[in-house]
Amino acid sequence: xxxxxxxxxxxxxxxxxxxxxxxxxxxxxxxxxxxxxxxxxxxxxxxxxxxxxxxxxxxxxxxxxxxxxxxxxxxxxxxxxxxxxxxxxxxxxxxxxxxxxxxxxxxxxxxxxxxxxxxxxxxxxxxxxxxxxxxxxxxxxxxxxxxxxxxxxxxxxxxxxxxxxxxxxxxxxxxxxxxxxxxxxxxxxxxxxxxxxxxxxxxxxxxxxxxxxxxxxxxxxxxxxxxxxxxxxxxxxxxxxxxxxxxxxxxxxxxxxxxxxxxxxxxxxxxxxxxxxxxxxxxxxxxxxxxxxxxxxxxxxxxxxxxxxxxxxxxxxxxxxxxxxxxxxxxxxxxxxxxxxxxxxxxxxxxxxxxxxxxxxxxxxxxxxxxxxxxxxxxxxxxxxxxxxxxxxxxxxxxxxxxxxxxxxxxxxxxxxxxxxxxxxxxxxxxxxxxxxxxxxxxxxxxxxxxxxxxxxxxxxxxxxxxxxxxxx
Amino acid sequence: xxxxxxxxxxxxxxxxxxxxxxxxxxxxxxxxxxxxxxxxxxxxxxxxxxxxxxxxxxxxxxxxxxxxxxxxxxxxxxxxxxxxxxxxxxxxxxxxxxxxxxxxxxxxxxxxxxxxxxxxxxxxxxxxxxxxxxxxxxxxxxxxxxxxxxxxxxxxxxxxxxxxxxxxxxxxxxxxxxxxxxxxxxxxxxxxxxxxxxxxxxxxxxxxxxxxxxxxxxxxxxxxxxxxxxxxxxxxxxxxxxxxxxxxxxxxxxxxxxxxxxxxxxxxxxxxxxxxxxxxxxxxxxxxxxxxxxxxxxxxxxxxxxxxxxxxxxxxxxxxxxxxxxxxxxxxxxxxxxxxxxxxxxxxxxxxxxxxxxxxxxxxxxxxxxxxxxxxxxxxxxxxxxxxxxxxxxxxxxxxxxxxxxxxxxxxxxxxxxxxxxxxxxxxxxxxxxxxxxxxxxxxxxxxxxxxxxxxxxxxxxxxxxxxxxxxx
Numbered sequence: 001x002x003x004x005x006x007x008x009x010x011x012x013x014x015x016x017x018x019x020x021x022x023x024x025x026x027x028x029x030x031x032x033x034x035x036x037x038x039x040x041x042x043x044x045x046x047x048x049x050x051x052x053x054x055x056x057x058x059x060x061x062x063x064x065x066x067x068x069x070x071x072x073x074x075x076x077x078x079x080x081x082x083x084x085x086x087x088x089x090x091x092x093x094x095x096x097x098x099x100x101x102x103x104x105x106x107x108x109x110x111x112x113x114x115x116x117x118x119x120x121x122x123x124x125x126x127x128x129x130x131x132x133x134x135x136x137x138x139x140x141x142x143x144x145x146x147x148x149x150x151x152x153x154x155x156x157x158x159x160x161x162x163x164x165x166x167x168x169x170x171x172x173x174x175x176x177x178x179x180x181x182x183x184x185x186x187x188x189x190x191x192x193x194x195x196x197x198x199x200x201x202x203x204x205x206x207x208x209x210x211x212x213x214x215x216x217x218x219x220x221x222x223x224x225x226x227x228x229x230x231x232x233x234x235x236x237x238x239x240x241x242x243x244x245x246x247x248x249x250x251x252x253x254x255x256x257x258x259x260x261x262x263x264x265x266x267x268x269x270x271x272x273x274x275x276x277x278x279x280x281x282x283x284x285x286x287x288x289x290x291x292x293x294x295x296x297x298x299x300x301x302x303x304x305x306x307x308x309x310x311x312x313x314x315x316x317x318x319x320x321x322x323x324x325x326x327x328x329x330x331x332x333x334x335x336x337x338x339x340x341x342x343x344x345x346x347x348x349x350x351x352x353x354x355x356x357x358x359x360x361x362x363x364x365x366x367x368x369x370x371x372x373x374x375x376x377x378x379x380x381x382x383x384x385x386x387x388x389x390x391x392x393x394x395x396x397x398x399x400x401x402x403x404x405x406x407x408x409x410x411x412x413x414x415x416x417x418x419x420x421x422x423x424x425x426x427x428x429x430x431x432x433x434x435x436x437x438x439x440x441x442x443x444x445x446x447x448x449x450x451x452x453x454x455x456x457x458x459x460x461x462x463x464x465x466x467x468x469x470x471x472x473x
Numbered sequence: 474x475x476x477x478x479x480x481x482x483x484x485x486x487x488x489x490x491x492x493x494x495x496x497x498x499x500x501x502x503x504x505x506x507x508x509x510x511x512x513x514x515x516x517x518x519x520x521x522x523x524x525x526x527x528x529x530x531x532x533x534x535x536x537x538x539x540x541x542x543x544x545x546x547x548x549x550x551x552x553x554x555x556x557x558x559x560x561x562x563x564x565x566x567x568x569x570x571x572x573x574x575x576x577x578x579x580x581x582x583x584x585x586x587x588x589x590x591x592x593x594x595x596x597x598x599x600x601x602x603x604x605x606x607x608x609x610x611x612x613x614x615x616x617x618x619x620x621x622x623x624x625x626x627x628x629x630x631x632x633x634x635x636x637x638x639x640x641x642x643x644x645x646x647x648x649x650x651x652x653x654x655x656x657x658x659x660x661x662x663x664x665x666x667x668x669x670x671x672x673x674x675x676x677x678x679x680x681x682x683x684x685x686x687x688x689x690x691x692x693x694x695x696x697x698x699x700x701x702x703x704x705x706x707x708x709x710x711x712x713x714x715x716x717x718x719x720x721x722x723x724x725x726x727x728x729x730x731x732x733x734x735x736x737x738x739x740x741x742x743x744x745x746x747x748x749x750x751x752x753x754x755x756x757x758x759x760x761x762x763x764x765x766x767x768x769x770x771x772x773x774x775x776x777x778x779x780x781x782x783x784x785x786x787x788x789x790x791x792x793x794x795x796x797x798x799x800x801x802x803x804x805x806x807x808x809x810x811x812x813x814x815x816x817x818x819x820x821x822x823x824x825x826x827x828x829x830x831x832x833x834x835x836x837x838x839x840x841x842x843x844x845x846x847x848x849x850x851x852x853x854x855x856x857x858x859x860x861x862x863x864x865x866x867x868x869x870x871x872x873x874x875x876x877x878x879x880x881x882x883x884x885x886x887x888x889x890x891x892x893x894x895x896x897x898x899x900x901x902x903x904x905x906x907x908x909x910x911x912x913x914x915x916x917x918x919x920x921x922x923x924x925x926x927x928x929x930x931x932x933x934x935x936x937x938x939x940x941x942x943x944x945x946x
Contacts, residue, residue, distance in 0.1 A: 007636050009628070009655040010669030018671065018692040024678065031674075069661045075696065119674060126631035127639060155482070158599035159799040161634030161641060163480045166600060168635040182482040188542045196483030198491070201504075201592060201806040204814050205497065219491040223548060230816065318791075318798040325791040325798060326632040333674040341677050343703065 001164075003056045005087075006066050008123040013070070016120050017080045025083075025116035030335035030356050033109040033125060035328050039137055040321045043449040044439065046140045046432050047100045047108060048175045049132030051422050052168075054413055056124050057089045089117045093413035096359075099136075099175050099428030100408050101435040103454045105390055106359045106374055108133075108329075110409075115336065122331040132172040134319045134327040138294075139176025140432060142312055144444050145294040147301060151179040152310045153195045155289060156317025157186075169317045175428040178316070190425060195311075197223075197259065203230040210240045217244045221253040225287065228258045233268050234275075242279045257285030257308070265290065266305035273306035287311055293320060294446055342467050353390065353460060354467055363404040368438045370403060371453035376460050381405055387455035393465075397455060474637075476529045479539050481596040486543070489593050490553045498556075498589035503808035503829050506582040506598060508801050512610055513794045516922040517912065519613045519905050520573045520581060521648045522605030524895050525641075527886055529597050530562045562590045566886035569832075572609075572648050572901030573881050574908040576927045578863055579832045579847055581606075581802075583882075588809065595804040605645040607792045607800040611767075612649025613905060615785055617917050618767040620774060625783045626653040626668045628762060629790025642790045648901040651789070663898060668784075670696075670732065676703040683713045690717045694726040698760065701731045706741050707748075715752045730758030730781070738763065739778035746779035760784055766793060767919055815940050826863065826933060827940055836877040841911045843876060844926040849933050854878055860928035866938075870928060 019025040038045055062070075062084045071081055091113020102108055109125060111118045142152045154173045160166035163185075170186025180193040187194035198216055206212035209231055217224045226244065228237025238258065245255035258276075260268050265288045276284045288300065289311035297310055319325055332352045333341050340355035356377035362370045373381055374390070383403040389395035412420050423431065442450030456464075492498040511518055535543075535557045543549055543557070564586020575581055582598060584591045615625045627646045633639035636658075643659025653666040660667035671689055679685035682704055690697045699717065701710025711731065718728035731749075733741050738761045749757045761773065762784035770783055792798055805825045806814050813828035829850035835843045846854055847863070856876045862868035885893050896904065915923030929937075 001636075003636060004658045004661075006658040006661050007630070007639065008657055009630055010657050010660075010667045011655065011671050013657065014669060014693060015671045015675050018675065018689055019678070021692045022688050029678075066661070070657075073660075073667065075693070115678065122672075122674075123631050124636075127633060127636060130632055131634050131638070157480070157482055158596050158802075159603055160600060161604050161638030163474075163476060163597075163600060164637035165604070165634030165641075166480065168638075182484065184481055184483050184486065184543075185477045185479040187483075187546075188477075188479050188539070194483045194546065196487060198484050198488050199595075200816055201595075202488050202491065204806050204816060205492070205502070205588065205809050215495050216491055219494045220487060220548070314799045314801075320798050325793050326787045328787075329631075333677050336678050343673055343677060 001052065001055065003059055003124065004066070005060055005062045006069070007127070008120065012120050012123055014075065016116055017076055019115050019119070020080050020083055026114050027337040029113065029115040029118045029333060029337075031111045031118050031122070031331050032107040032334050032352070032357070033111070033129060033329060033331045034105060034107050035330070036104050037328060038104055039134055039319070039327050040141060041447065042137070042141065043443045043452050044101050044103060044137070045133050045327065046136035046176050047096055047102045047133055048098050048136035048172045048428070049129040050095050050098045050412065052132070053109070053125050053128045054093065054418050054422070056128060057093065057121060057413060058416065058418065060087075060089045060121070062087060087116070088416060089113065089121060090416040091117050091413070092411060092415070094409050094411050096408040097423045097428065097431065099423060099431035099435075101432065101439065103372055103452055105353070105454050106372055107357055110356065126329050126331055130327045130329040131168055133329070135169050135172035135316070136176035136432070137327075138316055138319050138321070139173040139178045140436060141294040141446065142297065142310070142316065143177030143433075144436065145297040145301075145446065146310050150308055150310060152177070152312055153180040153182070154178050154316055155182045155311045155313035157183045159314040160317040166317065171425065173316060174425045175432060177429055177433055192425070197225040198227055200227065200230045203227065209236055210243060213240050213244045214247070217248055217255070221248060221251065223256055224248060224253070225256040225285070226258050227261060228272070229260055229262045233260060233263060234271055238272055238275050242275060242281070245279070245281050245284065255281060255284050257287060259287040259289060259311070261290050265307065266300045266303035269300070269305045269307045285309060289313065291315065298446060340463060340467060342464065351464070351468070353456065354464055357460065358407065359409050361406045361408050362399060363406055364400075365402055365404075369435070369440065369452070370400065371455055373399075373455050373457060374460060375457040376463065379457055379459055381457060386458055388458065388461040390454065390456045393461055397453070474525065474528065476532055476597065477539070478533055478535045479542070480600070481593065485593050485596055487548065489589055490549055492588050492592070493553050493556055499587050500810045502586065502588040502591045502806060502810075504584045504591050504595070504804050505580040505807050505825070505830070506584070506602060506802060506804045507578060507580050508803070509577050510801060511577055512607055512792070512800050513614060514920065515610070515614065516916045516925050517574050517576060517610070518606050518800065519609035519649050520569050520575045520606055521571050521609035521645045521901070522602040523568055523571045523885065525605070526582070526598050526601045527566065527891050527895070529601060530566070530594060530886060531889065531891065533560075533562045533594065535560060560589070561889060562586065562594060563889040564590050564886070565884060565888070567882050567884050569881040570896045570901065570904065572896060572904035572908075574905065574912065576845055576925055578826070578927050579845055580830055583829065599802050599804055603800045603802040605641055606802070608642050608645035608789070609649035609905070610800075611789055611792050611794070612646040612651045613909060614767045614919065615770065615783070615789065616650030616906075617909065618770040618774075618919065619783050623781055623783060624652040625650070625785055626655070627651050627789055628655045628784045628786035630656045632787040633790040639790065644898065646789060647898045648905060650902055650906055665898070670698040671700055673700065673703045676700065682709055683716060686713050686717045687720070690721055690728070694721060694724065696729055697721060697726070698729040698758070699731050700734060701745075702733055702735045706733060706736060707744055711745055711748050715748065715754070718752070718754050718757065728754060728757050730760060732760040732762060732784070734763045738780065739773045739776035742773070742778045742780045758782060762786065764788065771919060813936060813940060815937065824937070824941070826929065827936055828933075830933065831880065832882050834879045834881050835872060836879055837873075838875055838877075842908075842913065842925070843873065844928055846872075846928050846930060847933060848930040849936065852930055852932055854930060859931055861931065861934040863927065863929045866934055870926070
């Protein structure tokens with residue numbers, strides 16, 4: 001994909017012009033990208049968007065047309081526009097691989113470079129990481145709700161934010177465990193399996209439902225999935241689907257299944273399952289759609305629904321839900337010209353964590369996640385260390401004597417070039433599914449989940465304290 | 474913008490293949506695009522997205538690469554893929570101009586053509602129209618809440634659905650009355666004024682706030698707007714801003730104003746106004762941002778806040794709000810092979826209105842909107858006509874004896890080519906602002922608004938009845 005260098009908020013450019021004027025633009029700076037609250041009132045997020053974010057950084061360049069437009073605004077001096085002509089991102093990025101399960105407060109991306117380059121990329125990085133991480137998290141919630149015996153597919157293109165919005169949805173949903181998409185372009189660009197059959201309009205274009213089903217089976221004998229609710233699911237749709245299933249079998253094919261798109265999906269799926277089983281089609285699949293989200297899926301399962309595949313559209317593409325709609329990712333200066341920086345505030349839970357830092361995953365003996373720990377850069381945590389709650393430093397904890405440590409982040413870009421092999425979507429999905437299983441009990445609960453602990457080291461706690469003290473009157 | 478022909482749900486292609494096999498693909502069909510419920514629990518929507526939708530239709534073509542990909546799926550016959558090689562949209566489209574205030578149930582786009590072309594474009598049209606209309610509606614709500622003396626600007630790029638999502642937001646928000654965007658790419662592509670100054674990180678990159686403000690004023694003496702809440706808005710930010718305003722004035726420049734990005738915005742804006750006025754800067758503007766939506770803006774005004782410009786980000790870009798997040802636009806077959814079609818259902822409010830139709834705006838003497846009327850195509854409504862509530866035909870009404878009629882829709886595409894001059898964004902915005910003023914009292918209320926009536930003619934009512942009767946056992 002080609003990204004415009006102008007895909008940014010104007011203030012990134014006015015600040016850049018200011019730093020340039022002040023001759024501060026070449027001084028080294030470090031920024032952290034993180035979020036303060038897990039979306040959907042959940043406990044975690046599924047990290048996604050790294051590959052496109054790095055692609056953006058590698059491509060970043062102003063075209064002659066871009067510079068002409070900026071010049072036309074009458075805001076910028078010619079000397080600055082000349083500087084932009086050769087501007088690119090030559091810095092470094094540290095990040096976890098896509099599919100990593102991540103938590104509030106801990107740095108996701110750490111971006112280092114000149115103040116100019118590290119500040120300028122803020123808006124674009126937030127745009128890409130915020131949305132893809134949000135979708136991957138929603139997808140992980142849906143996949144979890146569907147359980148191990150059912151799959152989720154993505155149908156949201158028609159409600160997405162424009163064409164490319166739909167493409168981002170398809171990609172990030174795959175990282176969160178969603179198995180296929182209706183979006184053909186998403187299939188082409190990202191290699192995701194594409195899924196879909198027919199709409200109500202197909203049935204309405206024929207005089208009779210049975211005639212419509214027969215025509216569809218004729219055309220797609222090996223992938224015949226019939227939408228059965230245009231007139232009446234149990235009185236008309238299912239009997240007609242079973243008639244067609246028998247006709248297909250006589251010709252040596254098996255029906256794929258049916259889709260239910262309205263009504264009481266728990267009841268209808270149980271009845272449809274019973275009708276298929278009684279008619280001798282135990283392998284026919286039941287697909288359900290219609291305003292599904294993780295809570296609806298949970299209640300369908302709770303009531304003994306027999307759905308094999310959940311098709312989720314609007315509520316996945318728009319990341320619907322309490323505390324959803326947007327991941328509140330932010331991008332904060334944590335070091336400038338070699339010195340730690342932080343935004344002080346009366347609310348310590350909103351203060352940033354200063355300086356370059358490392359993130360550690362503290363593991364139990366069996367590999368399960370105990371807590372995450374943020375330390376100063378270069379600090380090596382040990383079992384038995386005293387650690388602090390960053391939002392409430394009075395709350396302290398001692399790391400278990402048999403704790404093991406893993407570092408989920410690594411340097412992924414050096415001197416403006418990607419310096420590792422990035423995960424494929426399949427690897428990212430496998431990582432996400434594996435890590436979700438290793439969270440403490442209750443962390444995956446849809447409402448009021450167990451909150452996974454993210455702590456800071458004593459050294460980082462003391463650094464923050466000393467900087468706060470310096471700003472106090 | 475270049476649209477991929479694969480920006481579609483797979484089922485559009487499987488249905489197309491089916492129609493092709495059945496030799497139905499060339500028969501004439503008519504589809505209506507409409508929504509059933511106004512978003513955000515409001516009474517109306519602001520129609521947007523027509524220009525990009527028509528651009529998509531004009532461009533629609535499968536590339537060799539697209540066909541290779543489709544072939545690789547193993548679903549489609551070579552004869553069908555050959556048909557796609559020459560496939561394009563040669564049909565016609567009827568629609569209102571952008572910025573028109575529109576209502577539930579009434580057709581927005583009517584698409585006529587062969588069944589193949591009119592069905593295939595469903596997903597892409599819904600994707601484009603749903604989202605742009607939703608954003609324009611949210612923008613109109615924000616603009617209305619801000620009142621005639623304040624303006625709204627859009628800051629949402631970092632929370633939008635990917636790069637192009639942000640571009641769609643900037644465009645559609647302008648139609649809904651939003652006056653500028655922080656998105657530089659949006660400014661370049663759509664000619665929207667771009668706005669923005671600096672972030673907290675600018676202030677944090679200097680040792681002292683005053684030093685940061687002075688440096689900014691030095692660089693932008695004619696457009697100096699200072700973010701005053703990094704440390705303490707009233708104790709530090711405002712006094713420092715006023716110091717810089719005085720220094721600017723000594724050098725022959727006037728400060729543009731300040732931005733408040735946290736805290737009690739009603740209180741802080743009143744105090745900032747007072748401090749500026751007392752210091753002799755009555756023209757300095759006050760910009761407010763931080764998780765604004767129409768309800769927060771309404772309450773700031775209600776409490777006597779003195780905000781000149783509201784910067785709205787996340788909640789505009791993501792169309793946050795009750796009943797928001799997605800416009801539930803649908804696309805339904807209403808005529809096939811010359812015969813009216815409809816989806817029957819037990820719930821009459823979900824039944825479609827069959828056949829080709831016209832939409833009429835019934836006006837009062839003074840030009841205000843009385844109600845909207847949907848008739849059969851070719852029918853000319855008259856004062857005194859009996860009209861029906863489409864969701865509850867027992868409720869009837871007689872059109873006033875002095876009613877006047879306007880037709881908000883016109884044919885915009887013929888034989889696959891745009892056949893009218895489309896509105897500019899400014900024209901669309903002016904239209905939207907004008908029409909909002911002509912709605913019945915209470916229609917603009919943010920919660921529990923007056924519901925504007927959309928009726929159907931007697932002839933259309935009878936046609937629907939006769940089709941329902943035919944499907945009943």
